[in-house]
Amino acid sequence: MAAHFREHIRSYNAAFSFTSFGAQLDPRASRSRGPYSFVICGENYHRIGSLLPLPGRKPKYSQLYIFYPETELIDRVSNFSSTEKQLRPDIVSGLMRLFDINNELVKSFRRIRTELSNFPTNSMKLRIVGAREPNRQYDLPTGTELAGLVPGDFVADKEDRDIIIDHRTEGLKRITSLNPRFDALHFPVLFPYGEDGFHTKIPYDTVHTSPTLKHWVEIPEALLIQTVGSPVQTMATEIYTDFQQRYHNISYLTERSIITPTNRNVTEINAHMLALVPGTGRSYYSSDTLHTDAADSYRIEAEYPTEFLNGLSFNGYPEHNIELKVFTPVMLLRNLNPAIGLCNGTRLMVIYLGHYVIRGIIMGGTFSGKTVAIPRIVLNINDHRWPFVLKRRQFPVRLCYAMTINKSQGQTLQSVGVYLPKPVFSHGQLYVAVSRVRSASGLRLLIINEDGIPSKYTRNIVYQEALADLLDIADVAQVCLVFHNFLF
Structure with a gap:
């Protein structure tokens, strides 16, 4: 049973x-x-x-x-x-x-x-x-x-x-x-x-360093990255080894990535990696306009000038300013043409930066090695925080030396770095992140606690008692432990 x-x-x-x-x-x-x-x-x-x-x-x-x-x-x-x-x-x-x-x-x-x-x-x-x-x-x-x-x-x-x-x-x-x-x-x-x-009111646990607490997971020492300097630089050096010599190698870029919970961390890591790529980059700026059906649309347009719209960021949408270089990896953020491999989540290596199109080579999957062109498109962004629909005309891509845990779903990589500047709480994200790698030998984790110090503990979102009480079956408790520890 x-x-x-x-x-x-x-x-x-x-x-x-x-x-x-x-x-x-x-x-x-x-x-x-x-x-x-x-x-x-x-x-x-x-x-x-x-x-x-x-x-x-x-x-x-x-x-x-x-x-x-x-x-x-x-x-x-x-x-x-x-x-x-x-x-x-x-x-x-x-x-x-x-x-x-x-x-x-x-x-x-x-x-x-x-x-x-x-x-x-x-x-x-x-x-x-x-x-x-x-x-x-x-x-x-x-x-x-x-x-x-x-x-x-x-x-x-x-x-x-x-x-x-x-x-x-x-x-x-x-x-x-x-x-x-x-x-x-x-x-x-x-x-x-x-x-x-x-929820946002979870009380801070001041004794989280104790390995006996059931609400925390102890990561094996062999998987941890120790750092005394910049965590981003340490993680980048650990995952992207020999980067200066292999930054233009498509197979090298295909098999590795850094995974982290938030877009803010992704942006920080991608900016660091982009600075290491030789050559001059190119900046692409979006055209942002707003649309509203409100009777006082003129007032809304006056309150939200273009400069303000340019500064808005949204999950799953490109930024106002995208900085790219040739040989950098990018991820597609929209389904453009699935028949030729241009799907949301497809990774490509940039080989040409034009004014109207970006050309790239698809990295991995059925269409691996195929050269494709990415145009600018208009994206309608409807966020409940704002009384308008933002229309952003931009290339639907972002750098992907690093990616969020949600975006990493479906990727299978040879070398994965999991960067956790704060614990991952919800929806089993930790388990999604560590399962992106083919084997434990290619997995490395860098965990930073609330004091900014490297740690070997992170929060456990699976309750061990949840399955132990089901149906009063003696061996169901083992189900929970297997479910919790299948990667550790």
Whole structure:
């Protein structure tokens, strides 16, 4: 039973997840032997829908906790089973009992079921509170757990109330990944009590250097990079060995990269590497304009001049100023022509810097070695922080001596450096980063603690007790340890 659960753990988690995986999957992805992989088209996010399904629709995700209790077991098994992956009803039933007794989120949804059965005509909403302020907020529920039912009207646009689920609505609502309930909603198997995942109010642990704490991972000494100088320079020297002699070698660049959590760190490393490349570079500046449907569009345009728009940066979009040199590696940020290999995430080595096009050689994959041209394109950037849509005309590329952990998904490299100037908290990013390399001999980690000192510990986002209590099976605890330690 434990072996079956471990093999199909993703499917069992999906059967109890409150939220859906919002990205569109590319069906053309190859199904070869080896680790499970898939190709995402567009943005990766998570969505949560109404409390009840639309008429004629089967319940799914959060609705399974509320709708038709007599068929809940059958619905969970049938919704998330296939001919290749059959879920065992006894395990699903055991997980249902476990979550009903222990999971605070499940208890809240079950209370909604009771309320709807007693008062089916009531219009109600479920509010998930995102704030974790130390002081009491008199306009919010005061409990530390999820506050359940809120009948009637209320203001829905407060920043500290991230998720509002209607009684029944056609729309689906995006969930911010900073909500403390995000991880517990999407990964219930790893958060069996509905406890908080990552949030910005996590208290600082002053004794994190102790190797006995279960919330920290100790990295083996053989994988660590020790530094007494600049961490960026040390990491670059360790991964890009003999760079001055091999900076123009495409196979050399193809098999290595530095991976780090944030775009800020990526920019710092790429700037350092670009300065080491001989020759004169070229700067490409974007043309930025804004578009808005607001009645006072003239006022908005006056408040946000071009200089301000040029200074804006967005995840997944090119910068206003792109500096490149010949023989530098770049990553494509948009699907331009998948038929010839120009897909989001494709890496290329620049061989020509023109005014209207950039020419490069594709590095790796089916189209490895093919020479292609990259034009400028117009990208529409819609960010909730700004009252306009930014139209940026720019080459959809960025340097990729270093890349973010999210962008590294799908890459398989010979030599990988993982640079962690701060711990990686959410969504298993640490495990994604270290799995980009073919073997442990090509993996190096540089971890900097809060005091700016190299460390061998980083935060552990997998709770060892999560799987130990499932179904009261003695050997299921080993599943968690294997899942946690499969690379260490």
